[in-house]
Amino acid sequence: MKTKWISLLAVASLWSCSSNSSDDYVDPYANVKATFGTKIDLDNLANYANQTIPTYITKDNGMANPITNKGATLGRVLFYDKNLSANNTISCSSCHQQANAFSDTNVASIGVNGTTGRHAMRLINARFANENKFFWDERAATLEFQTTQPIRNHNEMGYSGANGDEDFNNLVTKLSQLGYYKELFKFVYGTEDITESKIQLALAQFIRSIQSFDSKYDAGRALALNDGQTFSNFTNQENQGKQLFLAPPQFDATGSRTGGGLGCAGCHAAPEFDIAPNSGNNGIIGVLNGTGIDITNTRAPSLRDIVKTDGTLNGPLMHTGVITSLQAVIGHYGTINLAPGNTNLDPKLRPNGFGQHLNLTAPEVNAVMAFLKTLSGTNVYSDPKWSNPFPN
Template sequence: MKKIFSILSVLILLISCNNDYYEPLSNENPEISLNIPFGFPELNKSVSSNKPTKYGIELGEKLFQEKRLSADNTISCSSCHIQSNAFADHNAQAIGIQSRVGLRNAPAVQNMMFMKFYNWDGNILQLEKQPLVPIITHEEMGSSILEVIGKIKDDLIYKDLFRKTFGDENVTPERIYKSIAQYEYTLVSANSKYDKIKRGEDEKFAESETQGYVTFQQKCVSCHSTELFTDQSFRNIGFPVNPNTNEAGRGRVTGIPEDYMSFRVPSLRNVEYTAPYGSFGQFPTLRAVLDYFDKGVLNADNLDPVFKQNGNRIPLTEQEKINLISFMKTLSDREFVKK
């Protein structure tokens, strides 16, 4: 009996010495409680069938930062979705492998579990279907999901994480997509100065912020409504048109002329960090956007009524512009962007 015990002890010691690369197998992968901020819209229906789990989130975050998702191992999701930019980009148009320029500006990745549509044109309805798009797009990662799987399937860390998350080491496209989505579902931003004031946890708005909020309610809230600060609709607001002939906005998805050059209304949360603005980065600053609204936007048959019924513009005084920017900065969640 002592001899058997001694042999077992040696085996356990050998196993532990060879386990420096990943954690021991765990059968526990609990669901993570979703922190739903008060007043936020209902969840996307996909969340209920792909609830974030302890190891699913860990796996998803690792994949989000994995450069082997790209053909030349240089670009990850986090290359274009940078936390300090509210998981958006600082380029006018996204830059992929070999400095290829994408069609559009990289949108912010925040509060994804509350969104009804994804991407500027809303061509994705389930977040789990989104990761494949950049992987196979020539201007982004220029790879294929089978190539990605071939690169990571023998990685000891990934083997362990797939086992902990899904019960075995099998790396499949669906598991990759689901885990990335689980991680992105946890990227909730709801702790700005605005939120703290609404919860009675912070000081009051400054005078300029208060006046900006008044102007916002008068001239902006019809599009930037709800606690997401977007009504998630698609609108043509007369921005300068992308010269790329592949662009048609929402019309690329629906084929309906009335949707031509209409884009999803972006959230104003963390807008201070997401410059440049517009579907292909037409405006370098918030002030440039407000000046454009004030001077008058491009006319179009499907121009949004907010503009069309007001001479194709949103008139703003100098002080209103200053105040609006002051208010929009109260939507900055420094904890979220790690600033």
């Protein structure tokens, strides 16, 4: 019996010496908790990976980099962190604001050394784009590659390695010295090592997680067999606008519409409403910060959340921000002019070799505007998982 008690006391003593008391316990995520408080709880991560996606949505360009709750959480921090800019004043969210469907109300966004060369594109439903290339001119073959190009841009975030800028390696060193990144990168990747590839993967996961499927359109589409059916929750005007959007136009020999719809779905097919691959430009060929023409802009964001539910635009439209109302954008496509030098105009906009004339009526314009407004949801503007995790 005495031997047993000695053994038990020894075990108890050993446990007491080896256990972490409240005085010597080191929290492996102390910096994350100190920086973000309750906005990020690594023990109870927000749901990024298993969000509900409607059955009628079939596109997914993120299969090579599946969304994880851990990766998207890191991506969220990177997206909102001004430390990713050379002077600690600009983050990705400076140009892609949640309140504006992750776009900007400014025509050109403010960077560390000037302004952006094109208007900031909305980031709604990027995961479900049929076109896998990104930027207005599609120079990024993947979203992953796209994510760090603004950081490497002299005007935007200033780690270009040229024009007196530090390069991306300097940014990696800078982030490596921040305690919360040491903890987050180890949490996600198992090691504190930071690389551009890891940054790209996390940012792309966060951006692809930003989805909007709670619109009036989605409520109607869920009850219908296809988009061509009349939606029971739509007004007559909204259903008319949907049909005009979906149906191809009929043209005479000179490109003047004689019947049919407006053909919007030829480039922005439902239900994703993103741009069709291999599209040409839409006839807007201006240059935001300079002179001459730019015919390379063939990408566009999804038409979802082009406006808020009250009809307010989420910033100006097109790469030059030249369009400032839904009526104006429909009017632009109503009459396409064949501008000298524009050898890249989309063929669908020049039927029979002529710039299209849709001969729009006021009821048609109003109906299409009413339909476009049904593509807007509400959750994307307020969901905490896509919000700024840093203290205000």
